[in-house]
Amino acid sequence: MAMFVHLTSAANAPRIRRSGIRAASHGQGGARGVYCFPVLPSYTLTHQWLRELARFGSRGGLVAVHVRLDDDQHVLVGRYSDRRRDAQSTVPAAEAVRRIASLDDPRGWEVFVPRAIRPREVHRVRTAPQLVGWRYRPDAHGVRPCTCFGCRVRGEYGGRRLRERLPHPEDGPPPPVRVLLARVTAAGDPGDPVVLREALHWFGMRRRGPLAQLTHLAAHPHPGVREDLVWAVARWSTPGVAELLDGLADDPHPDVREAVEAIREP
Structure with a gap:
């Protein structure tokens, strides 16, 4: 045995x-x-x-x-x-x-x-004693911690101070909501896809967000914007996210539909 x-x-x-x-x-x-x-x-x-x-x-x-x-x-x-x-x-x-x-x-x-x-x-x-073993990965002690979105742990003790001290060039900390909404408004109508996708990238790092101000992007003509909208709101606890995703689940573009399916997989 x-x-x-x-x-x-x-x-x-x-x-x-x-x-x-x-x-x-x-x-x-x-x-x-x-x-x-x-x-x-x-x-x-x-x-x-x-x-x-x-x-x-x-x-x-x-x-x-x-x-x-x-x-x-x-x-x-x-x-x-x-x-x-x-x-x-x-x-x-x-x-x-x-x-x-x-x-x-x-x-x-x-x-x-x-x-x-x-x-x-x-x-x-x-x-078992609670202080045995390594953290993050073996031999991580003495190595500069990574603050990218993939490595960070939401709600981790000291995580916010760490991200402020060692900001990642692409993953934050994200700009304030008012700044991001101003960028979305300045992008025009229907909006520059490059500007909108960058703003959605930052919105995706938040736990909640201004869903009502972003819902109109579900009808944006660029499928990349609609797909990034799915990933941005996927983890939000804001009321109305499920209804927005229900609508995007029938999107004409396969990448958008696949994104909705991916976040809904158990």
């Missing part, structure tokens, strides 16, 4: 003891399952993901769930960066443990079980 550790919020511990671990994570190729890591002789390496996962918030801290899997259970193994390239390997659980244990530096590696973990496979649930 191969032993792995799964890190999760302490609030999930009672449910895990009762029902196991749900297949709530998305892995390579969109598969649903559970992320874990082999139990190695090094305590620090075994729990290396703890500080990185803690950045995204947890109720009551994180706990370590020890899981026993059959040696023949097929899992995906590889570095976290391999997931984006669909380059992780499918191997038996025992081989995944052997492969990671033989590495000189297993930091950043992960194991993905493409199914839920059954209650009988949960060996134990215990508390």
